Amino acid sequence: MGITDMTAVELAAAIREGKNTAVEATNAILARIEEKDKELNCYVTVDKEGALRQAEQVQEKIEKGELTGPLAGVPLAVKDNLCTQGLLTTCASRILNNFVPTYTAEAVLNLQKAGAVILGKTNMDEFAMGSTTETSAYGVTRNPHNTDHVPGGSSGGSAAAVVAEECFYALGSDTGGSIRQPASYCGVVGMKPTYGTVSRYGLIAYGSSLDQIGPLTKDVRDCAAVLEAIASHDAKDSTSLVREDTDFTSALVEDVKGMRIGIPRDYLGEGLDEEVKAAVLQASRVLEEKGAVVEQFDLSLVEYAIPAYYTIAAAEASSNLERFDGIKYGYRTKEYEGLHNMYKKSRSEGFGEEVKRRIMLGSFVLSSGYYDAYYLKALRVKALIKKAFDEAFARYDMILGPVAPTTAPRLGESLADPIKMYLGDIYTIAVNLAGLPGISVPCGTDSKGLPIGMQLIGDCFQEKKLLRAAYTYERAGKAGNNHE
Amino acid sequence: MANIISDETIEYVGILAKLELSGQEKEQAKKDMGRMLDYIDKLGELDTTGVEPMSHVFPVQNVFREDVVTNGDTREQLLSNAPEEKDGMFMVPRTF
Amino acid sequence: MSKQYETVIGLEVHVELATKTKIFCGCSTAFGAGPNTQTCPVCTGMPGSLPVLNKQVLEYAIAVGLATNCDITRYAKFDRKNYFYPDNPQNYQISQLYLPICRNGGVEIETEEGGVKTVGIHEIHMEEDAGKLIHDEWEDCSLVDYNRSGVPLIEIVSEPDMRSAEEVIAYLEKLRLIIQYLGASDCKLQEGSMRADVNLSVREAGASEFGVRTEMKNLNSFKAISRAIAGEMERQIDLIESGEQVVQETRRWDDARGESYAMRSKEDAQDYRYFPDPDLVPVRVSDEMLAEIRARQPEFRNDKMKRYKEEFAIPDYDIEIITQSKHMADLFEEAVALGAEPKKVSNWLMGETLRLMKEKEVEAEDLRFSPEHLVKLIGLTDAKAINSSVAKEVFEVMFEENVDPEQYVEEKGLKTVNDEGALRKAVEEVIAQNPQSVADYRGGKEKAIGFLVGQTMKVMKGKADPGAVNRMLKELL
Ligand SMILES: [Mg+2]
């Protein structure tokens, strides 16, 4: 077993035990990036020198006994919409092609305190708007399983980097499935925590009421360890929650006996690829064998989640992205006549097509005369969707379903028809509207060898249940391998 | 398509959003926006009378800061990303 | 003018709150720092930064609402007002539209006819101030300083209840007094800590419908407000008389030219796309919070005037003037608490203080001398350690620099000379040098002694007690 195929927790243990060092691990990963990233393009920025410098410092602290955590010394990749002090942060947009933040996102700071080594910034859909990592201004990221396919998105660079062993784990952000879906396409574990669990300070906002930062990891144990490290109440984020149950690694128990799991019938209906459906149902049977009680049920309002989501997300995005104006930071057009022309040219040249599409839509639904009919209506539907989940969780400990209707599409296939692309988010989006935690766990591959993910959705604050079920499933799969 | 987006609407939204679209982009934007709005109109099927619009999922309230000064002089950092600056300030096209 | 017109005026008053830090970040609000030195990622719209509400802002806003008879909104929210401008770093201003903190209030003003009228307050909301734009002639560009960006404001929106410039001024004076009494702001128009936008329309007298209104900005003194109202009234009537339409628009008043001009351009759609700010959580005003703020409310002017009448033997007129400024009332009360006689304190305030305020164009809120020093000065005169003209001289220095009068009198050697011998010597000298006046006095011209007293004071360099001089002269003559 080479050093790069260790999990994060395994590597940290090896470093603690003196079998490896953080510097060794960093060098090995940097070599791997050197080898693979020209083709895959997981990274927008690789900070070679910085990573080695951090590795040395962290190693010293580990040796002195100052750092003892389960992630100390482990190199990671950070999605490029998380601000990192002194390190280029682009959101995969031309408009931030030269932005070097003077502060670091709280979630990243938490990892640094735990002894993390930041390798660089991963590619993504521009401003996290997309499901394929093809809208990046810095080129597409390719799926390591098959480079003709997309890695998913928007945290595609993070997911691909984890599976390609170009990092030990990565941070992503999830506004409508942007962690879970690429995790599914790339065959890694990805989790979106309950809204408010991880501080959003330093996360460049897309849809503020929907955005959450979360881990992309090689297995469930790593996922729990990373989530435990990044979850914190932050006085700088008014929407951050005070939680006392963030000892997520304590949930790594192989036991789902008596757990009630519901599968929404609507999640298995039209549009779902047969191979994906088979893999997900097979996974549910594994959990059943382990003692869970699985049944299908009707979760209402499934088809309303996407229109509600795109209204709310676009509205918030149109406002959140107003600050990119070519005055304080980022791209400014070269020639202009007067202020408003400068704004328009800078923004039109700086933003990509999909971003402009959503800004236009968002500005429209908030504009005078349409606010009630579109925006407020969407917020009302959101309330109904939340209620539908509340009812489901009164009966079930968690909901099980696919992450996405298909496996990773071929490059270039999705962007042609935006609405079709948006439909691909059908199983992930409602989770963000209702602020719920959701995890994507690999559950097989299709006939082309592309990974399939199963999604577990919990009630608010029930990450531990999800981790327990995911961990139980993962162990069962490793033992019997009966789901491939 | 039920929602027909006019040139005026695209022009108007462009003013609001400070985006300037080329002729071709404009045509595409009209189509895209019309289709998206058709899709969003689906929400109209739901009766939401009496349902409060939900901005925040959790009833978190009253998150305050104390009135205590925490800033230092970080002007140099602030201006480090400025496209154009002068005399410690951001330079912009004349506004008056 | 062939017809009779009525002017209908409503005000939007922005008041900068006296907090130490900004509304959504911990940056200092202190005035006069170098450009952009009081900033952070939050108040400069850096990507990924998030706002957190300053509790003091909420408390001040509620206190002003209570003092202006508003209903306090128990469940309030912040909204984003979206518009692009370089002084607005996020290109949205965090304000309140849908659920402002205070609603349905009003204050009473005295009308010219001596009656009382209520000006309704539609709402009071909290919001952030914008940065400052400075025009650079040299480069023909503008420069942005974000020190003011995020400074907390309350915007007090009146009902269209005012009918004249006089009523507008009376309303503003009333608001200013209430807010100064609360300590929520110093409310200085010149310095921009109180700003008024005037919404004005005209209609034929007796009409029930409102005319089309305009909004006038950039009014930074009471005088400018009066002139702008007169100017806009005339402009609108002229339009109507000549058969034209008044256009609803925002206009900027140029006080130097005495003219206003329309501010709007094609690029300002004035469609602010307000929506609840997802980065901020709602404010729930509990009974306890409200009770606490209510308990902390100060004694307002009317109660103060009543109490003064009962407690202090000073004229009603003095009470009127003193309570017109919270600062002056505080000076008065503190000086009295330090043991000074109320009438004597009042005399200083009514006399020399008002005179110097007028002469040096100083507002009551900007008076610099401390009550301790005023009490000391009164003590010095009471003890006849200095005479009244020296006291006035010392007071003027106190007025400017808040010097300690005891120390100052000592240092400058201004103490009255009580040395009997020195005084006798001076009087003898004056008698010897002014035989004519002496003869006049002796001849029965009582008035002649005044001249001799003056001459003696001159010889004593002013440091004598005029009473003692008078006595000594009479004795020696
Ligand atoms: Mg306002």
Ligand SMILES: [Zn+2]
């Ligand atoms: Zn600040």
